[in-house]
Amino acid sequence: MSNWQELEYKYFMPTFTRLSLTLVRGRGARVWDEDGREYLDFVAGWAVNSLGHCHPTVVKAVTEQVKTLIQVSNSFYTIPQIQLAELLVKNSCLNKVFFCNSGAEAAEGAVKLARRYGKLHLGGAYEIITTSGSFHGRTLAMVSASGQSKFQRPYIPLPEGFINVDFNNIQAIKAATTCKVCAVMLEPVQGEGGINLPDDRYLETVRAWCDENGILLILDEVQTGVARTGTLFAYQQYGIEPDIMTLGKGLANGIPIGAMLAKDSASVFTPGEHGSTFGGNPVACATGYATLKFIIDHDIASNVKSVGRYLTDGLRNLAQKFKFITDVRGPGLLVAMEFSHDIAPQLTMACLDGGLLVNNLKPNALRFIPPLNIGNYEVDEALGILDEALSSIASKI
Numbered sequence: 001m002s003n004w005q006e007l008e009y010k011y012f013m014p015t016f017t018r019l020s021l022t023l024v025r026g027r028g029a030r031v032w033d034e035d036g037r038e039y040l041d042f043v044a045g046w047a048v049n050s051l052g053h054c055h056p057t058v059v060k061a062v063t064e065q066v067k068t069l070i071q072v073s074n075s076f077y078t079i080p081q082i083q084l085a086e087l088l089v090k091n092s093c094l095n096k097v098f099f100c101n102s103g104a105e106a107a108e109g110a111v112k113l114a115r116r117y118g119k120l121h122l123g124g125a126y127e128i129i130t131t132s133g134s135f136h137g138r139t140l141a142m143v144s145a146s147g148q149s150k151f152q153r154p155y156i157p158l159p160e161g162f163i164n165v166d167f168n169n170i171q172a173i174k175a176a177t178t179c180k181v182c183a184v185m186l187e188p189v190q191g192e193g194g195i196n197l198p199d200d201r202y203l204e205t206v207r208a209w210c211d212e213n214g215i216l217l218i219l220d221e222v223q224t225g226v227a228r229t230g231t232l233f234a235y236q237q238y239g240i241e242p243d244i245m246t247l248g249k250g251l252a253n254g255i256p257i258g259a260m261l262a263k264d265s266a267s268v269f270t271p272g273e274h275g276s277t278f279g280g281n282p283v284a285c286a287t288g289y290a291t292l293k294f295i296i297d298h299d300i301a302s303n304v305k306s307v308g309r310y311l312t313d314g315l316r317n318l319a320q321k322f323k324f325i326t327d328v329r330g331p332g333l334l335v336a337m338e339f340s341h342d343i344a345p346q347l348t349m350a351c352l353d354g355g356l357l358v359n360n361l362k363p364n365a366l367r368f369i370p371p372l373n374i375g376n377y378e379v380d381e382a383l384g385i386l387d388e389a390l391s392s393i394a395s396k397i
């Protein structure tokens with residue numbers, strides 16, 4: 001057998017901090033490494049495998065589409081693209097869809113759309129207000145948009161036109177709103193930044209402020225969308241509607257896809273103003289359609305609510321036992337556990353040894369983002385492994 005990890009070191013740019021594990025196979029909520037060892041997967045490709053690994057509905061959609069039509073240019077109509085767009089529109093508050101290949105590209109498209117809107121309706125306004133701790137992707141412009149200096153510092157000078165203000169601070173948004181601003185862009189719940197929840201009424205107040213000033217509200221639901229938080233889209237829990245919304249991660253269960261949706265009032269692109277070679281690719285869209293339809297038809301969002309509650313209850317019970325657990329938070333199956341010490345890396349390793357994959361969100365926090373169709377049984381198993389991992393760490397604190 002090849003030593004894949006040595007070959008990676010030799011041939012791959014060292015952009016990722018990887019765990020020493022080469023995964024070769026997945027089924028449901030489980031994956032296997034090259035030695036045949038089984039792991040319960042509470043990372044799910046970073047909140048991507050909505051229905052778990054190799055779900056039969058997803059496999060069928062991919063295989064049927066690759067046998068039928070893999071790719072043609074966007075100068076022709078293709079059916080899966082239109083079917084997925086219709087399904088998204090019929091199940092959201094948005095009216096028009098653009099498909100791309102990743103979350104960053106969706107957010108980038110949202111920014112371009114808002115700038116077009118600013119040119120047409122707001123006297124050339126182009127600035128976008130974003131928040132600290134936010135994450136909108138890794139393109140140069142989205143690094144500039146994301147309010148995290150660790151991603152920005154290596155690439156200064158950054159594209160201009162983004163104002164990063166504190167999250168959960170409506171006064172900061174108000175203070176930053178000048179006649180140059182065309183939109184506010186937010187994640188309803190900050191994912192990569194730490195699973196940071198919006199304060200009561202924050203999102204409603206931002207929505208009202210945008211309305212008052214005639215500027216757009218962009219919700220980046222790349223991580224929170226597609227039932228991850230217990231409703232099909234997170235905005236539905238906060239009594240607001242975005243003008244523009246982005247999706248990615250869980251939409252096609254692992255086939256790369258991004259989507260940018262807008263209300264008719266904000267859908268101002270004209271032919272040629274935006275595009276993508278692979279965006280709306282038949283395989284990605286057929287898979288997205290099968291995934292989303294399954295999630296809707298089987299009310300997976302309700303499962304996320306109940307299993308998510310079961311998971312957070314279980315994690316809170318562990319917090320009773322281990323006093324160095326300082327917080328458990330998150331909607332649905334987007335859950336963080338925070339600690340008084342920077343033990344997340346060791347804990348991630350201890351969980352791995354026990355057969356559980358978890359995400360090391362921050363030095364002092366873990367993130368749990370399992371497939372959305374898991375049951376309490378898998379949660380019990382994960383909690384058992386986590387309990388042992390916490391016990392093994394406890395003595396060293």
Ligand SMILES: *Cc1c(COP(=O)(O)O)cnc(C)c1O
Nearest residue numbers: 102103104135136137191222223
């Ligand atoms: C992951 C993520 C992105 C970037 O998605 P990529 O597919 O990695 O480009 C953008 N926004 C949010 C909220 C995300 O969680």
